[in-house]
Amino acid sequence: MGSVRIGARPVGPGHPCFVVAEIGINHNGNLEIAKQLIDAAVDAGADAVKFQKRTIQVVYSETELAKPRKVDESIIRNAMGRSVIEDIKYSVLPEESLARLKEDITNTTNGDLKYALEFGIKEYDITDLYCGEKGIMWFASSWDGLSAHFVNGYNVPCHKIASACLTHADLLKRVRSNGKPVILSTGGSTMDQIEKAVNILGREDLIILHCVANYPCPDHELNLLTINTLRQKFPGVPVGYSGHELGVLPSVAAVALGACIIERHITLFRDMPGSDQSASLEPSEFRRMIQEIRRMETVMGDGVKRVWDSEVPVMQKLRRKVDF
Template sequence: MRELSIDGRRIADDADVYVIAEIGHNHQGSVEKAKELVRAAHDCGVDAVKLQKRDNRSLFTRDLFDQPYDHENSFGATYGEHREALELGHDAYVELQGYARSLGLGFFATAFDEPSADFLADLDVPAFKIASGDLTNVPLLRHVAAFGKPLIVSTGGATIEDVDRAVDAVRPLNDQVCLLQCTAAYPAAVEDLNLQAIATLRDRYPDLVVGLSDHQDGIAMSLVAYMLGARVIEKHFTLSHTWKGTDHAFSLMPEGMRKLVRDLRRVPDALGDGVKRPLDIEAKPLEKMGKKLVAARALGAGHVLGPGDLAARSPAGGGLPPYALDGLLGRRLVRPLEVDEAIHPTDVEPVAEPAVQATREGA
C-alpha cells in the first residue's frame, strides 16, 4: 500500500491530500515577511510550508557566483550576492520552525546541496524536498536518504530512466519516498503539464505516493491531478504578485491558495460512493421540475384512451410518471377526468377483445 507519514500526518490514497505552500525565497530574505507568509499559508488551510536552502559558496561555480546579475529582480550586483541576500541563516530557520509548529504546520525545505541537507537535518525537519535539478544527483539523494526522513522528489525534465535511477539509489536506504510530477518551467503552460504522467508514475511505483509540483498559475490543474491520483500538491505562495522576485508572478496569493485547499478537501466528498440513487435533497426540486400524466382535456367515463388524451405536465407527484403512458393507451376510463387531473392505475380497466366477448356471448 502506498503510504507516507510526515509529522504524524498520514498521506495515502484514502487520506486527505497533503498541500504544501512553497514559500521558497518569496520572503525576500526577511524573517518577518517569511512569518507573514507562514501565517497566511496556515490561514489558507495548507498542511506544510516549505523554504529553499542553499550553501551558495559551495553550490555554484566561481564563474556563476561572480556573474553580473543586474536587473529588476536582482537583490545583488552578482548572482552570488543575489542568492546570499535571499538566504536565511540558522537563527531565522529556528524562529520560523518554531512559529510554524505553533500553528500546527509542517516546516521543511528543499536541500540543494549536502551542507544544506546537514543544516536541515540538525534542525530535525520532518521531511526533505529534492528539486528537479537534483533528480540525477545520486550522491545528494543518498546523502539525504540516509537521514531516514521522508523524501519528496520532483521529477521535472526527467525521463522515466532518470526516475528509476533516483528511486533505485534511495530505496535501499529509505523507502519513505514521494514522487512529484513536475514541469520545470516557471510558470508552466497548461499544455506542458503532462498530468497523465501521474498515472504513469503510480503504475510504475505501486507502493510510492505520487503528487504534483504545480508551477501553473491557476488552481484547476491541481484538482485534475488529484483525480489522477496525486496526494501531495505543492504550489508556490506569495502575498503579492507585485513583489520583487521571479517567482511571485506565478505564485498563488492567499485567496487562490484558500480556494485551492477548499476545493481539494471537497473532492473526496464530491466523488461519493459511486452508487446511483436519488437523494433526499433532490426530492423537492425534482417534484417541481418533474412531470406526471394528466388528462389533456376533459374525458368521460368509458372513454378508451388514445394518443393525445394524456399529457406530461409539472409538478410531479400524485400521479403516474410519463413512462407509464404506453401501458395506459387502449385502456378504458372507469371514471371521468377533468383537464389536468392526474390519472392513477385504478382509473382504467382493460377493454375486452371482440373475439373474447363473442365467445362469452355464445356460451
C-alpha cells in the same frame, strides 16, 4: 497502494490531499515576509510550508557567482541590514560584496542575489519556532549535502529533493540516510532518470511528484496524465503534483487524477521581485485552491454506484414504468 506518514498525517490513497505551501525563496531574504507567508499558509489551510536551502559556495561555481546581474535594490538593502538578529552579529553577504555594494549598490552580481536570499541558522531558528507557534509543519528542499545536514538538525517531518537535484546521486543518498520520508520532484527529468533516482532512494517512505520545470508553466505542457503514468510505473508509491501554472484549476484536476500531495508556491504579491513570484499563488488564491481541493475530494466519492435516499421520491415522480 501504500501511504507515507508526514508528521501525524498519513499521505496516500484514501487520505485527504496533503497541501504544501512552498515559500521557497519568495521571502526575498526577509524574515517578516517569511512570517507573513507562513500566516497566509495557515489561514489558507495548508498542511505544511516548504523552504529551500543551499550552501551557496557549494552549489554555485565562482564563475556563476561573479556574473553581473541586476538585483532589486530592496533585496540588497535588506541583506546589507541583516547583520544582527537577536543580538547575534553575522554577515549575510561576503566582505567583498559588502565593500563593493557600499560604493555602488547597483553594481550587483548573481552571487549577491544568491547570498541575499539565503536564510542562515538564526533565521531558521526563528522560522522553526514561529511554525511551531502557528501549528504548521515545515521542511525544505536541500540542494547539497551540507544543507541536508543543516535542515535535518531541526525536527522536520520529511525532506524534499528538488527537480534540479534529481540526478545528484550523492545528495539522494545523503538525504535518504536521514531516515525520514522523502518527496521527489521530477521536473525536467526523463523516466529513466526518475527510475534511477527511485532505485537510489528506495520506494519505502517515498512520494513522487509530477512536475514541469517551467515558471510559469503553460497549460499545454502540464501533462497531468503523467500522474497516472507514475502511479503505474511505481506501484505502491504515493504520487502527487508540484505545479507552477497560473491559476488553480490544474492543481484541483490533479487531485481528481489521484494526486495525494499538491505543492504550489505562495507569494504575497506576484509582482514582487524574485524568480518564482510570477508562478506563485497569492494568499486568496491559495485559500481558494484548498477549498476547491476539499470540494473535489467530496464530489469524487468512492466509486460505488448507489441510489441515494434523495433520489427515491424523484424517481417515484418521474419514472413512468418499472419492469425490473
